[in-house]
Amino acid sequence: ITEDNMEELRNQLLELHPYDQAKFFSKLSKVERTQIYHYFSPEEMALIFENIEIDETEYEEFLSEMHPSFVATMLSSMYADDAVDLLNELDKEQVASYLTIMEDGAAREIKDLLHYEEYTAGSIMTTEYIAIKEYQTVRSAMQILKAEAPRAESIYYVYVIDEDKRLAGVISLRDLIVTEDDTFISEIMYDRVMSVSVSEDQEEVARKMKDYNFLALPVVDFQNHLLGIITVDDIIDVMAEEASDDYSKLAGVSDMDGIDKGPLAAAKKRLPWLVILLFLGMLTASIIGRFEATLDQVAILAVFIPLIAGMAGNTGTQALAVAVRGIATGDVDKESRAKLILREAGTGVITGTSCGFLVIMVVYVWKGDIYLGILVGISILITLIVATLAGALVPLLMHKLNIDPAVASGPFITTINDLISILIYFGLATAFMHYLVQ
Amino acid sequence: ITEDNMEELRNQLLELHPYDQAKFFSKLSKVERTQIYHYFSPEEMALIFENIEIDETEYEEFLSEMHPSFVATMLSSMYADDAVDLLNELDKEQVASYLTIMEDGAAREIKDLLHYEEYTAGSIMTTEYIAIKEYQTVRSAMQILKAEAPRAESIYYVYVIDEDKRLAGVISLRDLIVTEDDTFISEIMYDRVMSVSVSEDQEEVARKMKDYNFLALPVVDFQNHLLGIITVDDIIDVMAEEASDDYSKLAGVSDMDGIDKGPLAAAKKRLPWLVILLFLGMLTASIIGRFEATLDQVAILAVFIPLIAGMAGNTGTQALAVAVRGIATGDVDKESRAKLILREAGTGVITGTSCGFLVIMVVYVWKGDIYLGILVGISILITLIVATLAGALVPLLMHKLNIDPAVASGPFITTINDLISILIYFGLATAFMHYLVQ
Known part of the structure; x- marks a missing residue:
């Protein structure tokens, strides 16, 4: 330049x-x-x-x-x-x-x-909409539209309001164009107009816009006064933001926009999570420490620690993702909550039984010790059931306590499940020690 | 009924x-x-x-x-x-x-x-668009628009084509409405019209629609013939689908839509992943088996297995998510690839050093053994660097090989990192055995 x-x-x-x-x-x-x-x-x-x-x-x-x-x-x-x-x-x-x-x-x-509070309909709406009265004709509506078009953010819906600025109806520009000039607005307007409340969550607004294929949605207060509109381009940004947010939370990164950031900025965002997980990991370590006597007697038990902890983490992450996504899309509500928990328990039993049998066979063939095989296999069975349930229960519980369930990230549930699985594994091993020491 | x-x-x-x-x-x-x-x-x-x-x-x-x-x-x-x-x-x-x-x-x-192939622009476009010629006037364009409005999927953009059906320009309905009836289309049309190729990936189309705030995009073949249009409502569905897809892949679930499905259907979707991960876990187990002599001598080593493997998994998932997301949004391209790898290496060094020091102190205070503390701490340091790099490298490599990087799910990278971290930990322990056995 x-x-x-x-x-x-x-x-x-x-x-x-x-x-x-x-x-x-x-x-x-x-x-x-x-x-x-x-x-x-x-x-x-x-x-x-x-x-x-x-x-x-x-x-x-x-x-x-x-x-x-x-x-x-x-x-x-x-x-x-x-x-x-x-x-x-x-x-x-x-x-x-x-x-x-x-x-x-x-x-x-x-x-x-x-x-307006962040993440509500009010925070993303604009006041540059076009409003007319129902006693107007199509001709006068088109005149208003032409006059306001340069300033309005969306001209593809025109909202009909009454004397008190209450939302009474909506007409699309498409309908205005194909209708005779002398027709009254009241004859062609759609009066069961869908609107969102000004305090509604922006994710909820996005869901409505997606389901009903609208290009704009009117925003009203609790007395149905028209306050503004939300246009589809803003909703696309909301959707991209929320998707990126859910994704990064599942991975345990607090924030995503960082490709052009240096390592220090990236480390700053990830360290808080890692330190929390480190202390949870220390807790797991201290649990194994309690079982040192068991370990001393049957050192081979150590071999299967990462396998069992890993499987618990994996299945927990799967169940977590399904539950968090279900809550976010609104598929999981009060009635279906119990159904989801039962379903996950059933899923845990099926995956646990399958993986458990597989493990018994593999360990038996590998180590030639059927008791060790059974111990590891049953640990996998119980672990998978409990970990699957934990993966589903934690986000449901958080949702009930009005905490964003996405905060229960994959790494978090993985670390919790590490701990649970170690308890199960070493608990069983200690209880049935005499089969293992021969 | x-x-x-x-x-x-x-x-x-x-x-x-x-x-x-x-x-x-x-x-x-x-x-x-x-x-x-x-x-x-x-x-x-x-x-x-x-x-x-x-x-x-x-x-x-x-x-x-x-x-x-x-x-x-x-x-x-x-x-x-x-x-x-x-x-x-x-x-x-x-x-x-x-x-x-x-x-x-x-x-x-x-x-x-x-x-048209699935997931391309061609597969989501529609042929119900409105096209006019540049020698027409606004009046005749509006007549065509009124006639075709009931059938067209979007009437908010009118496309201008030449004699060979090549895309020559675009006018928004907004511009048509505010312009004098006798104006020629050629005078008001926008001729640097943005279009997408029929074979373009639908995610790329979604990105353009999001960045440029269009309500519809024209689709052309390689000779710029207008083939159809893609409307914003279809793009919203694409975005929701792709976001859900990325999310479920990160969690290692092949498919999400399943809240109303039974446990058998859910287990069927998750088991393939779990079985693959089970065998990877077995590989990790067999590696620990190789170090049985080391374990027999220093049984306390087993205590820190889940901690180290877990930290490797957590940091790997973080790096993975950042890389996959960066590739998906187009932020990570050929030039920034090397930069991302360097950045992740740096991030690994910083988080590794911090967590390593923390671990040395905690283990020393807890077990009173500085050598054990140093072993675990240095294992964490190296593990975090390698695991962070692995988390970034695997999706980048997959992207280069034209495999969808999202396939490298969180559980997959976690299990791979379990394996790597165990190798590092036991390798170090065996090498410096004489400090540990006193």
């Missing part, structure tokens, strides 16, 4: 899709960014910031490089929901100072949206 | 959203379903089957209950992509027989779509 080619670059950039502009912009140096602010209008920067994907700390950095009044104008030009997302990354003082110098209307809209 | 109230039920059902109709329908018994076929038209059933979520085997069952010509008419009324999804669940003979009795136009459209 030099001063000379700046005009040309500007024109080329503006021809790109805003997402590509944002990608380009986010890769620039501080000096280059300053030149961009100089040549781009706040409205053009608004488009870039609506599409940018950068780290939380970078928002503050980038904004501090611009003149405050430039930021204020940019925020006013952004869709309210995107402006709120951006402001949520800044500290409260900064937010307040930008809001003070913004024009009143936009500032008020943003202030209203800033109040 | 009785004969008497059937008319009433029919009217009530038809007032519901098709998704709710489908949910109701899928819960009926065979006798009740037969009554529904009797009272509903093929067109009404088409809406239900576009929205139904049932098991693969149920499609065949439900269709076999209807008269073949009823099925044919229903298939013709469905959006082509949904009809293809349904037909893909049936065997080839049945598909052929339905296609023979369908009207020619619809049958041809469906036949064309059936050819």
Whole structure:
């Protein structure tokens, strides 16, 4: 970037899709960014910031490089929901100072949206929707639509409200287009309109949008007043975020976005988990320590420790994933909870019996000791039943206690199951010691 | 359901959203379903089957209950992509027989779509799009749009094609509505239209739709001929499917949809994994068997087996998840591959050193044996470095060999890392035996 080619670059950039502009912009140096602010209008920067994907700390950095009044104008030009997302990354003082110098209307809209709790419908909705009254005709509705189209975030549904701003119906643009101009809205509107409550969880909103194939959903308060809309593009982001979140939690990583981060940042995210698991592992070690007498007599017992602990971990992770996913998709509710537990118990019995028999045979052939085979096989049987049940019970219990069940990660349940399986294995070995020592 | 109230039920059902109709329908018994076929038209059933979520085997069952010509008419009324999804669940003979009795136009459209490979853009696209020519005016474009709206799957983008059906541009309905009627399409169309190739992976399509916030994307062949469109509602389903797939693979379950399945079905899905892991576990056991002499001399070594194996598994799962996710989102490509490996090595050194020191102290305090502490600590250090690297390398290698990296599940990498960690631990113990036996 030099001063000379700046005009040309500007024109080329503006021809790109805003997402590509944002990608380009986010890769620039501080000096280059300053030149961009100089040549781009706040409205053009608004488009870039609506599409940018950068780290939380970078928002503050980038904004501090611009003149405050430039930021204020940019925020006013952004869709309210995107402006709120951006402001949520800044500290409260900064937010307040930008809001003070913004024009009143936009500032008020943003202030209203800033109040909603994270991860609720309110936090992802926007107020730029199109609303009409039911006594209007299709013609006048289309006029409103044309006038508001440049500003509205979605024009593909038009919402019908009554005198008190209560949601009364919905019409799709598709229906408006194919209907005669003189038809009254009341005749063609769909009055059993599906809406979401402003405090509803964003995952629940995503589920509705997915099941019903809507492009936007109206958001209402408890008295059915229309507060805003949630558009499908925001829901896609929510879905991607939640999927990535569930996935990383299953793996015991607190946060995923880190390919471009250094090892120190990565270690910082993983160490807390590892240290907790280390102490749980120490607990398991101390349990084996209790059985030192048993071990001294039958040293070969040690050989099968990783096998039994490993199988417990594996089956537990499987059961955990099914339960967490079932809770997340809403398939597991109060009635089906008992059914799931019974099912998992049954699954544990079947997999445990199969693996148990296999182990008895393999150990017998390998070591020529049928008693050792039976001990390891029965340990596998009991372990698999208990570990499968634990994998399902822990997330169900957490869900009941209103803790996000995804927090019970794979490594966590694996380590817990290591402990349980060792107890079972050494417990059995000690109880039936006289068969093993001959 | 009785004969008497059937008319009433029919009217009530038809007032519901098709998704709710489908949910109701899928819960009926065979006798009740037969009554529904009797009272509903093929067109009404088409809406239900576009929205139904049932098991693969149920499609065949439900269709076999209807008269073949009823099925044919229903298939013709469905959006082509949904009809293809349904037909893909049936065997080839049945598909052929339905296609023979369908009207020619619809049958041809469906036949064309059936050819595309699963998980490609072609397999999820639909041919019901709206196309116009660039020499048309906004007025004539709107006329075409109104005429085709009832049939088109998405009317919110209109595609501009040349004489050879090559994709030349795109206009959104939003732009059409706010533009003067006499304007030529060529003046307002956007000619740098983003499209996807018919053979492109559906995950890649989903990524583009997410990044660029489109409601539909055109699908073209290698000569840029417009073949169809992919709408955002199908992409949402793809995203949900892929997320669930990645998640279940990380947990070592081949398939997730099973809350309402019995234990036998669940066990059938999990057993193959468990048996493979069992044999890997046996391999680990046989390695410890090789070190029986070491174990006999220092029985206390057995105490720390689950701790070391467990830590290796945990850190491996973390690294695995980051790598698999990075590959899936496209963040990890050829250039960043080496960077990721270096980063993971660094992360392993940091977490290994931290946990290693912690372990030395804890073991020393607990057992009062500094040499044992150092042995376990250094084993943890080396194990964590190797296991972290393995967690990252395995999916990268699989990706390079064109195997889906998600197949390297958490349990798999955990079991592999169990094995590696046992080798390291006992190898070190045997080498430095004289410090331990005093």
